[in-house]
Amino acid sequence: MSxxxxxxxxxxxxxxxxxxxxxxxxxSYDAISSALALFLFLEKMNKPADIVCDRFSLxxxxxFLKKSEAIKNNFDFLQKFxxxxxxEKTGVQELSYDMKNxxxxxxxxPKQGYLTRENIRTAQSEFRxxxxxxxxxxxxxxxxxxxxxxxxxxxxxxxxxxDNKSDNEYFGQINYIDLTCSSLTEALFGLMKKIGExxxxxxxxxxxxxxxxxxxxxxKGENVKPRxxxxxxxxxxxxxxxxxxxxxxxxNRTIPMLKLWGAALTHxxxxxxxxxxxxxxxxxxxxxxxxxEEDLKDVVDELINTSPDAKITLLLHEHIENAxxxxxxxxxxxxxxxxxxxxxxxxxxxxxxxxxxxxxxxxSLKEAEEEIxxxxxxxxxx
Numbered sequence: 001m002s003x004x005x006x007x008x009x010x011x012x013x014x015x016x017x018x019x020x021x022x023x024x025x026x027x028s029y030d031a032i033s034s035a036l037a038l039f040l041f042l043e044k045m046n047k048p049a050d051i052v053c054d055r056f057s058l059x060x061x062x063x064f065l066k067k068s069e070a071i072k073n074n075f076d077f078l079q080k081f082x083x084x085x086x087x088e089k090t091g092v093q094e095l096s097y098d099m100k101n102x103x104x105x106x107x108x109x110p111k112q113g114y115l116t117r118e119n120i121r122t123a124q125s126e127f128r129x130x131x132x133x134x135x136x137x138x139x140x141x142x143x144x145x146x147x148x149x150x151x152x153x154x155x156x157x158x159x160x161x162x163d164n165k166s167d168n169e170y171f172g173q174i175n176y177i178d179l180t181c182s183s184l185t186e187a188l189f190g191l192m193k194k195i196g197e198x199x200x201x202x203x204x205x206x207x208x209x210x211x212x213x214x215x216x217x218x219x220k221g222e223n224v225k226p227r228x229x230x231x232x233x234x235x236x237x238x239x240x241x242x243x244x245x246x247x248x249x250x251x252n253r254t255i256p257m258l259k260l261w262g263a264a265l266t267h268x269x270x271x272x273x274x275x276x277x278x279x280x281x282x283x284x285x286x287x288x289x290x291x292x293e294e295d296l297k298d299v300v301d302e303l304i305n306t307s308p309d310a311k312i313t314l315l316l317h318e319h320i321e322n323a324x325x326x327x328x329x330x331x332x333x334x335x336x337x338x339x340x341x342x343x344x345x346x347x348x349x350x351x352x353x354x355x356x357x358x359x360x361x362x363x364s365l366k367e368a369e370e371e372i373x374x375x376x377x378x379x380x381x382x
Contacts, residue, residue, distance in 0.1 A: 009174060018130060019129065019132070020049070023035050024143055026350060027053065038135065040201075079127055082123045134160070160176065164184050165353075185208045206239070209235040210245045212235075265279075276380060278314035281316070312332060314330070314373075316330055326361060330372055
């Protein structure tokens with residue numbers, strides 16, 4: 001008898017020793033909450049795990065979630081490099097090392113005779129992770145450098161793909177995709193119940209409800225279904241703190257974020273005939289507002305909410321974390337049935353069909369604006 005997806009996932013979790021959880025750049029609150037809920041769930045099952053996301057900056061709205069500080073920007077290490085030395089005939093009298101000009105030198109003094117390169121063998125250990133969860137990402141490319149720089153890890157390690165979006169490319173060995181769910185966290189809750197509902201405690205329930213509330217815009221979105229409300233009620237019964245969630249998502253707007261939004265308002269432009277709204281944020285805007293890139297999530301949401309007639313909203317900003325890289329970050333949201341990810345594939349965007357982001361290198365903010373506006377105008381006219 002064949003196993004169902006949830007049975008296979010449960011068995012893999014039980015069999016594996018160290019699990020990686022990852023998600024795409026510019027992830028939604030739903031994806032972040034899902035990753036944290038899964039991390040806490042695995043912790044309750046006594047399974048070591050890490051959460052790693054390319055260029056991640058924790059939004060202030062998510063800092064109240066348990067273990068949110070555990071999300072890393074990169075791997076500590078993936079493999080150990082093993083050096084084997086045959087000392088059967090020589091023995092070892094002394095072993096030492098030093099670092100010189102970014103090079104590691106190892107000194108081995110034999111008890112007798114001498115050692116040659118024929119005595120040395122090198123190898124690499126197995127990867128540190130033996131199971132990968134990819135949450136809320138339509139494809140592996142959307143993971144950015146986490147995937148691009150470590151493709152062998154993803155080819156040699158089982159991947160469980162968790163999502164609720166129709167544009168998912170089913171890239172995992174196991175694909176747990178529930179298109180009927182209002183949010184990724186709702187889909188994850190269904191999986192957790194099947195694996196072990198007894199592991200779902202108050203912090204996990206709070207993380208799941210956070211994702212649902214964020215993705216449904218506090219149950220006001222078109223994606224809300226009767227089942228969504230039933231699950232929310234059950235999560236509250238399990239200890240989810242709805243008041244804390246609402247306070248952190250909607251009532252705790254920081255002064256830097258409000259200043260940054262004020263700066264964005266002064267830069268808003270539009271082409272009404274095309275339904276296109278966009279704004280630019282400079283490095284100086286960030287400095288004057290004392291803001292960070294994590295504050296941009298709310299700015300993007302406000303841009304969308306204040307432009308109800310816009311078919312496409314576009315935000316361009318100078319990258320502030322590594323000014324020397326000279327990167328322009330592009331964030332595009334579409335209400336029109338446009339597959340932005342496919343239509344703008346040459347930029348290697350992360351995200352979903354109607355919500356993407358990418359970087360343009362070695363161009364000024366104005367040059368990037370002109371280039372992207374030209375591309376979008378072609379799409380809207382056609």
